[in-house]
Amino acid sequence: MPTGVALRDARQQLFAAAERLLLRAGPAALTSRSVTTEAGVAKGVLHRHFSDFDDFLAEFVLDAVSRMDPRVAGLPSAAGTGTVAANLTAALTALFESVAVALVPLVIARDELRARLREPWPAGVPVLTDAARLIGGYLDAEQQLGRLAATADTQTLAAMLIGTCHLQYTGNDHTPPPADDVSRVVSSVLSGAVPR
Structure with a gap:
């Protein structure tokens, strides 16, 4: 992922990837690696914007x-x-x-x-x-x-x-x-x- 991408864009990209995975393969398919792979970003991007994977999932649900x-x-x-x-x-x-x-x-x-x-x-x-x-x-x-x-x-x-x-x-x-x-x-x- 290029540097300088806005936080909101990265968050939405990750949320969209999680939604696709969830609909396609169910909750067991959701891992930080599968979400970042689906989003086409480095794994560190998720951890840069969220304290851990459950923090990401909570924000995903609220979104x-x-x-x-x-x-x-x-x-x-x-x-x-x-x-x-x-x-x-x-x-x-x-x-x-x-x-x-x-x-x-x-x-x-x-x-x-x-x-x-x-x-x-x-x-x-x-x-x-x-x-x-x-x-x-x-x-x-x-x-x-x-x-x-x-x-x-x-x-x-x-x-x-x-x-x-x-x-x-x-x-x-x-x-x-x-x-x-x-x-x-x-x-x-x-x-x-x-x-x-």
Whole structure:
């Protein structure tokens, strides 16, 4: 790697390489050597910008959270447009076709990584926890607009949507489920909560 490359560029290059490796080969494939090789940089570049590999992984996970797909991040502002089911189906599909599914086993597999993430993220798994919060906020907004039953427990519905879709996306050998399956899950979870 040429000298004088900006810190942010090196970080993003390493994060992009880690994401490709994670999606292609899973969390066991992530090592400092494999990431730097995938990024096409010297191994020392990673250690120049991060105190150790778990520091790199924690920053990688937090970067993935900050880059959440706009269809998920913007979900609360979609309240009152389209249908509740269609909005949720689009957001959940975007979420689970991103790196989110691959981050879960990475975080679970590494004790030191989980410990480091507990400081900025005291509960749950980053990305999925944030997505559940955004979906809950969206459902709250729809409830206030009368498009969701006043008795609906929006936070439980959000958790059910995340959990059920996560199971669908992790059970197919990296093959996303058909769009109709995600739509059917959303409709089932919302049944009784969406006024007819």
